[in-house]
Amino acid sequence: MKRKYIYSFCIAMAASVLVSSCKKDFLETAPTDQVSAAAVFTTTSNAAAAMNGVYRLMFSAYDNQDESGEGSVMIDIDMLGEDLVNPTVGNNWFISLYRYITTRSVTASQTAFVYRYYYRLISNANAIIEGVEGATGTDAEKSVIRGEALAIRAYAHFKLVQLYAQRYAAGGPNTQLGIPINITTTVQKLPRSTVEEVYAQINKDLNAAITNLGTAPARLNKSHINLSVAQGMKARVALAMQDYPTAATFAAQARMSASGISLMSNTDYTAGFNNLTNSEWMWGINQIADQGTFFYSFFAYMSVNFSSTNIRGNPKCINSTLYDQIPATDIRKSLWDPTAKSTAFPVPPSGSRFPYMNRKFLANSASNSYGDLPFMRLAEMYLIEAEANARQGKNAEAQNALYTLAIKRNPSYVKSASTGTNLINEIMLQRRSELWGEGFRFTDLKRLNLPLNRNGANHVASVAMVFDIPVGDQRWQWLFPQAEINANNLIVQNPN
Structure with missing residues (x-):
């Protein structure tokens, strides 16, 4: 069965996998724990293995090198x-996106x-939510699997609605x-x-996920969603909705319920952002060393040291x-070198150096993007x-939360006495420097209704091409794929 289309009624989704002869089972299980499609929902153990497969889809290699699950979207x-x-066009990966060409093309593969x-x-989350009900196992086991699948469904809808x-x-x-x-x-x-x-549907799913995960036992791996991660998702969604009371509440709940999670040391902060055991990580990829994605990897484009053509010629820099x-x-x-001379930045053999290049992300080695x-x-x-x-005017609470993070990153930080707009600006500066490269900036600009402004910095005119996009411009919405x-004549295309 040939299914290259995008959406549930035309891709090889979980439900169709269970009743068809598709060669590729998109309800994948972990590579080391394969189960047949027919057996997926006979037991909660098999349903959990199918849930593992959904997480695996988040860092699988797809058709092109810029299509590797969540890392590519980041x-x-x-x-x-x-x-x-x-600093340069390198070998052109992601450059059309950087220039706002890709998102305005109905035929762009990315x-x-x-x-x-x-x-x-x-689609896979839907199959699990429906199928786990009939599986043999305890109600507690079903609740955990259901909660994870609901959170994934909410997460995916949230990402899509922010972009399209x-x-x-x-x-x-x-x-x-x-x-x-x-x-x-x-x-x-x-x-x-x-x-x-x-x-409304995203919040409904997240509320149900939080309920289902509320009494779940400790997860086996940070690659899986637990209560604190679902609460963190709820905080993200509320922030995008400018529902600031809910955002503050669930962010606090997420950090308080994150058992064993604490802000990382400064030593860990410069260790490469590549290890799931980091004390601060709440959720992430657990990349199995012998199952790397090579040139599909996030680190093949964003690290300082992997010897890909892209990194050798176009190391990623900060504004x-x-x-x-x-x-x-x-x-x-x-984490950034304004001089382009620091030996603390381990560029790969024959790699170029540019001012403000990053070393936030480190691959396993020059020869391994793991x-x-x-x-x-x-x-x-x-x-x-x-x-x-x-943004609610709760200055003391905001200053306290900011201080807890900022003093960890900067031992000379003095607790902010700012209020109002000045305090918000200070927080946003901290957010930009803290989350650089982790996939937040475009959606932050969009949720806050701010313009794109690349002027007065180190963006190169011949590389970036686009420097200004005003609020309300149609380029803030991606075009739907042709x-x-x-395949679906009910879809109304965004303005082009």
């Missing part, structure tokens, strides 16, 4: 912001991948077109729901104006709590 989102700088990838997660629809506007009707909501294994064409309806605002005593400032990757960290929860409180439009 790069996409930062390429569209102003804080990640390409945007089609993102759409297909998230609906693939959704207009921003959520607090206090407005939000009747602008969002994305198709898919919450069943039934194969059908679905129209775009409103942004309000999409966020110089952002770098200049980071205090000299802050450990984060050491590395774990964070999807959620404790620092983000402190930043959400600080921002959400500051393959989806062809």
Whole structure:
């Protein structure tokens, strides 16, 4: 069965896998624990193995090198912001995206991948949510699996609506077109729901996930979603909705329920962001060393040391104006080299050096792009709590949350006495420097209704090409892939 289309009714989804002769089973299990599709939902053990397969989809290699699950989307989102700088075109990977060409093309493979990838997660989550009910096992086991699948379904819908629809506007009707909501294994064409309806479904799923995971035993691995991660997702969604009381509440709940999680040391901060055992990571990729994705890996484009053509010729840099605002005593400032001369930056053989290049991300070696990757960290929860409180005028609460994080990164940091806009600006500066390269900047600009402004920094005109995008511009919405439009005549395309 040939299924290259994107969305649930036309991709090889879990439900169709169970009843068809597809050569590729997209309800994948962990490579070391394969189960047949027919046996997936006979027991909760097999359903849990199928859930492992969903997580595996998040760092699998797809059709092209810029299509490797969540890591590739993280790069996409930062390429569209102003804080990640390409000093050259390198070998062209992600450059069209950086120039806002890819997201305006209905035939671009990268945007089609993102759409297909998230609906693939959704389709598999739907199959698990429906199928686990009939599995043999305890109610507690079913609850954990159901909770994880609900959280994944919410997470994927949230990513999609942020990219392919207009921003959520607090206090407005939000009747602008969002994305198709898919919450069943039934194969059908679905129209775009409103942004309000999409966020309502996301929150419904997250609320149910939190309930299901509330009494779950300790997870076996940080690659799996638990209660604190689901609460962190809820905080992210509320922040995007400008529902600041809910964002602050769930960010605090997420960090308090994150058992065994604490802010990392400064030594760990410069260790390469490549190890799931890091004390601060709440959720991330657990990359098995002998199952690397080579040139599909996040580290093949974002690390300083892997010997890919892309990194040798185009190491990723920080926006110089952002770098200049980071205090000299802050450990984060050491992650970028404004001189292009520091030997602390281990470039690969024949690699080029450029001012403001990063060493935040380190691959296993010059010859191996292996590395774990964070999807959620404790620092983000402190930043959400600080921002959400500051935007409510709760200055003391915001200052306290910010201080807890900032003093860990900068021993000379003095607790902020700022209020109002000045406090918010300080928090956002901390957010930009803390989360650089982790896939937040484009969606942060969009949720806050801020323009893209790459001026006055180290962006190269011939490389970036696009320096300004005003708020409300149609380029803030990605175009739907033409393959989806062809397969589903209910889809209304975004303005081009």
